[in-house]
Amino acid sequence: MTVSELPAPVDARDAVAAFRRRDFAAAAARFEAAAALAPGDAAPRLCLARALAAAGRLVEARRACEDAARLDPADLRAALFGARLAARADDGRGRIAHLKAAAALRPAAVALRLQLAAALGRRLQHRPALAAVEEALALRPDDPAVCLAAARCHLALGGLGAAEAQIARSGAGGPLEPERERLRADLALRRAREGEPTAAGAGAPLPAGVPSPPVRPRPAAVGAVAQPAAPAPVPPRPADVEAIVTAATLRAIARARRRPRLTDHLMVLRALVLRDLRAHHRSSALGVLVELVRPAVVVFVHYWMFYLLRKPMPGQIPIEAYVLAGFSVWFAFQSTWSGASVGGKWPGGATAWPGVTDMHLRLAKAGWGLLLNLAFCMLALLPLKVLGADDVVPNVRQTFVVFAMAGGSGFGLGLVLEGLGRRLAFVKTVEKLLTWGLFITSGLYFSIATTPPLVARYYWYNPLLHLLEHERHAFDAGYPVGLVDLRYPAMFTVGLLVTGLLVYRSAPCPDHD
Secondary structure, eight states: OOGGGSOTTSOHHHHHHHHHTTOHHHHHHHHHHHHHHOTTOSHHHHHHHHHHHHTTOHHHHHHHHHHHHHHOTTOHHHHHHHHHHHHHTTOHHHHHHHHHHHHHHOTTOHHHHHHHHHHHHHTTOHHHHHHHHHHHHHHOTTOHHHHHHHHHHHHHHTOHHHHHHHHHHTOSOSTTHHHHHHHHHHHHHHHHHTTOOOTTTTTOOOOTTOOOOOOOOOOOOTTOOOOOOOOOOOOOOGGGTTTOOOHHHHHHHHHHSOOOOHHHHHHHHHHHHHHHHHHHHTTOTTHHHHHTHHHHHHHHHHHHHHHHHTOOOGGGOOHHHHHHHHHHHHHHHHHHHHHHHHTTTSSTTGGGSTTOOHHHHHHHHHHHHHHHHHHHHHHTHHHHHHTTOTTOOOOHHHHHHHHHHHHHHHHHHHHHHHHHHTTOTTHHHHHHHHHHHHHHTTTSSOOGGGSOHHHHHHHTTOHHHHHHHHHHHHHOTTSOOTTOOTHHHHHHHHHHHHHHHHHHHHSOOGGGO
16 A cells, blocks of 8 residues: 555545554545545555455455456456455455456466465365466476475375375475375375275385384294294374374275265265355355246246237146246256266365265256255245135146156266267267257247147157146146157156266266376
């Protein structure tokens, strides 16, 4: 903060003096007046942001800092201060955005890239973090801090060999030795868990400061001369107990441990869903309600569109039931498709947790999308009841069957396209075209009973059309469903699930390479 940067009509010395007296409210008022006199100048807004942050008005400080960064994008101070304010507000995304801007302004700053990698790692985005660390490695390939940051990212992504190489490259001793030892212990645990030989198991020396594990003597053969027993090893200190875990010990524990049950997998999925909600909504209790905004807005807009167009409804079904049943099933199919396709890619590194696999990530994202849209389909009946739509009462059993088929077919299709997309580049383009084709022919805007036979003959082959029509029939028993059959989407669901699992097993996940 410099006095010369403030506009002349404002007494800059009074503002700075108030700031130094820790009278931050008065300093903020004076800096705000300076910013009003110079609307195109970034310096008074940055000073205002500092004063507001010191006064505890964090929201206003962030707004002033963003205004300063917008007015002068080349000012590194605004980007760094914005990152500090975002960290104070526990806004990981904002901190990452400001650090990216700061790193772009200073291409040779290694410390900024390490801070960016640490911020990305806290949000479990380990692949972007590794990209930032690799940029720092290109600038300082022998910096121990950079090498350990790269080892941390490789370890989170499952690259055990690369992590070991970076730890060895970081040298030994110095203030980073505790972090180096912790990474070595984590590496030994990961290798032991996966059945690979560790440094202790292979006969290599253990890291410095870690005592050797006790060796159990073999029983003497019959007739052999008994040898004097070796002196008992000195018991390790409590701080070193966690580091003394060999591969043989962990394999014995794994053999004695029971196999995961269905309840264990369900608890893993629940933890992943809760973590995803906390990451997206900052642990807000209203996070689930925010997830329901998108389908609610879509249904509301389409209801009024059909109402204003005076579109005749087949079987005199209410417009709200027609729209709600159609779009809730479509969103359930789309969310499970997306969960199976991209659920294992975000956030990276979660498969490094014990017991969490790539399939857990996909099932968690797809399962949450399916349950969310099913809950929306049921909860939307409450406002309809309040508005007087007493005749809209769905068949719960048929609704669950339809949503199960929509979720299963979407999950299987996502696995098929994601597995093929790793081998064939054009599959991504085909996936976009297929999305539009399924959307147009799914019956969201028409009923097969009122469609010309020449067109309906081809639309009939879309399994989603059968699901949407039967869900509308579940809402209104008078809705015509004589031209559709649930057995067709059921066979389609089973076929897609089996094919998707086979493709998934044949195409290895990139996170495990």
